[in-house]
Amino acid sequence: MAHGDGFPRAIVHFDGDSFFASVEQAKDWRLKGKPVVTGGERGAVTSLSIEAKRLGAQRGMPMQEIRRLCPDVIVLAGDYTAYSIYARRMYAIARTFTDAIEEYSIDECFADITGLEAVHGMSYEGIARRIKDTLEESLGITFGVGLAPSKTLAKVASKRHKPAGFTAIPKDRIDAYLADTEIYDIWGLGGALSGRLRSLGVYTALDFIQKEDAWLREHGFAKPVRDTWLELRGYPVLPLGSGRGRLPHSVMKTRTFAPPTSDRSFILSQLSKNVEAACAKVRRSGMQATALSFYLKTQEFTYHGVQLDLPAALDTPPEILRAISARLAEVYAPGVLYRATGVTLRGLVTTGSVTPDLFGQYEAVEDKRSAFRALDQVNRKWGRNTVFLGSSMRAFTTRDAAYRKQVEHPFLSADPQKKRVLNIPYLGVAR
Amino acid sequence: MPNITELMDLFNLSSRSSAFYASERLVAEGYANKDRTGKLVPAPGLFSVPRVGRIRAGFAAPAEEELADTISIGDFLLDNPNATYLLTVEGDSMEGAGILPGDMILFERTHDTKPGDIVVALTEDGYTLKYLRKRGARFYLEAANDRYPDIHPKEGQIVGKVTATFRKYGAR
Numbered sequence: 001m002a003h004g005d006g007f008p009r010a011i012v013h014f015d016g017d018s019f020f021a022s023v024e025q026a027k028d029w030r031l032k033g034k035p036v037v038t039g040g041e042r043g044a045v046t047s048l049s050i051e052a053k054r055l056g057a058q059r060g061m062p063m064q065e066i067r068r069l070c071p072d073v074i075v076l077a078g079d080y081t082a083y084s085i086y087a088r089r090m091y092a093i094a095r096t097f098t099d100a101i102e103e104y105s106i107d108e109c110f111a112d113i114t115g116l117e118a119v120h121g122m123s124y125e126g127i128a129r130r131i132k133d134t135l136e137e138s139l140g141i142t143f144g145v146g147l148a149p150s151k152t153l154a155k156v157a158s159k160r161h162k163p164a165g166f167t168a169i170p171k172d173r174i175d176a177y178l179a180d181t182e183i184y185d186i187w188g189l190g191g192a193l194s195g196r197l198r199s200l201g202v203y204t205a206l207d208f209i210q211k212e213d214a215w216l217r218e219h220g221f222a223k224p225v226r227d228t229w230l231e232l233r234g235y236p237v238l239p240l241g242s243g244r245g246r247l248p249h250s251v252m253k254t255r256t257f258a259p260p261t262s263d264r265s266f267i268l269s270q271l272s273k274n275v276e277a278a279c280a281k282v283r284r285s286g287m288q289a290t291a292l293s294f295y296l297k298t299q300e301f302t303y304h305g306v307q308l309d310l311p312a313a314l315d316t317p318p319e320i321l322r323a324i325s326a327r328l329a330e331v332y333a334p335g336v337l338y339r340a341t342g343v344t345l346r347g348l349v350t351t352g353s354v355t356p357d358l359f360g361q362y363e364a365v366e367d368k369r370s371a372f373r374a375l376d377q378v379n380r381k382w383g384r385n386t387v388f389l390g391s392s393m394r395a396f397t398t399r400d401a402a403y404r405k406q407v408e409h410p411f412l413s414a415d416p417q418k419k420r421v422l423n424i425p426y427l428g429v430a431r
Numbered sequence: 432m433p434n435i436t437e438l439m440d441l442f443n444l445s446s447r448s449s450a451f452y453a454s455e456r457l458v459a460e461g462y463a464n465k466d467r468t469g470k471l472v473p474a475p476g477l478f479s480v481p482r483v484g485r486i487r488a489g490f491a492a493p494a495e496e497e498l499a500d501t502i503s504i505g506d507f508l509l510d511n512p513n514a515t516y517l518l519t520v521e522g523d524s525m526e527g528a529g530i531l532p533g534d535m536i537l538f539e540r541t542h543d544t545k546p547g548d549i550v551v552a553l554t555e556d557g558y559t560l561k562y563l564r565k566r567g568a569r570f571y572l573e574a575a576n577d578r579y580p581d582i583h584p585k586e587g588q589i590v591g592k593v594t595a596t597f598r599k600y601g602a603r
Contacts, residue, residue, distance in 0.1 A: 029553055089513040138514035138540050140590070422517070424509075430518040430536065430551060430558035 006170020009236045010124040012111045013154035015144040017163035019107030020047035023086045024076055026140040027425055031074060037066060040075040043258035050163055085423055086139060093138055097131050102240045110151055112240050125168050132166060151238045152231035155187045171234040178205035188228045209233050253278040254342035260299040262337050269394035271324055274343035275317045276392055282345055283376060288313035290347035294324055296331050297340035304331035313349055316372045317389060432463060432471035508595040514540045518558055525560050527575030534598050540591040549593040552584050
């Protein structure tokens, strides 16, 4: 197993090709080989199938443009239940090979297979390819897979050949691979950072790793950039955030709606739905928020946001909504068309660590919290959004509800209200 | 009982001393004894693996271990839950195999199919359920109903094999 030499650590990155669109094609055989895009319910594309990409469609294009490029395109509403079931299967399959898995996002995960050559009786490349084959065979979806000594390099590798590619970057081949990797394609160096690096003459990832430590210091690049620099040089410094138990630092809930609107009460209702969902997630992690930010996104894709501190650590929507509506005027302008809202709960603290305040609000807050604990139980038993705030009502009765009806029972509903579904994908009929 | 070389094989050990250590453990745990020549011979412990909650005639009190450790019918039916999918049966082509219209089938996505398996193939007309058969070097799909012709699947059309079927009676 001579391969071991090139990999002081062996990190594998798995990236589902066109994940949402691929899940749709896996669920419904009639979509195979056809251009499919998801995100119809928001009027913004969230994923494109290979066939749609081949016709020139890209993420970020308006739907009309995509329809012009591919007249036969099939536009679907996102089925997030299905995507998360496929994602959980991806993590579970990778976990049968190593317990060091980071569930990085709904369509990506990292695996650390260092030292497992003898256990599996294969080289690192053999193990990584075996996991890839098992994923593709079990899920009916292809994956881009990269093997390298660090997470950042593994991400470079998995992007290398699309779709269904496999690339290994051993330590002694790093330079060759980074020579033709643009600096803005590096994980962690997007946006303004890559702009700055380019203005300093760093165009490729190879240019970057050839700089000395002193150069980084001289130009004021601090830890996160230096970590990336080390990772690209083949020194693993970013730990695998394995384990699902990690507590979140913040919780964000956003919603794009179509068509765009300037209706203030509708926008407040969307914010209310965001807050409800974020609070439910915060409660589930046993945390409370001490600060938040919210934003409105206009039809022209400009963002208008407000940050504020909360009067106490909270995990229930009413006070939070009061704080938001008090400051909505700072971002909302009548007559402007908005297409999305978002709420981020920040400064999360664990529930036990909050000191009851001196001025008697504690009991009132506790009362409210027990009401929402009951609400959580009802929604757990009868399905999500069985009970929700009146202020969120309008957000629940919009076009995307109509869109969702198009999804043909992709899973079997299984509880008394038929709101919850089986965890096994239902693929239709067989003759 | 195995000798040292056989123990090396059994436990996948590369050194004789590790295998020797393993044999000492078997003795220490009461599963084996050593005879005068050092050969392993069975000890009483080997034959007294505890059985919990064995049911005799009448009633038996199951042991606590069993009460605490149950699996769902889903776990029982799914050997490989991460690769398992559901289909409903339409038509009577598998009647002879006891698979009737309206039945639910669970199938595992896999390349590992062999003649005799009931396989799931994806054709131009959708999923089909048939026995996988082999004549000479050629594979074909056979219905469990004489009224259906054999199908010769193309490369890659067989997507998996049926692992369970079920039927739900009464109101949904």
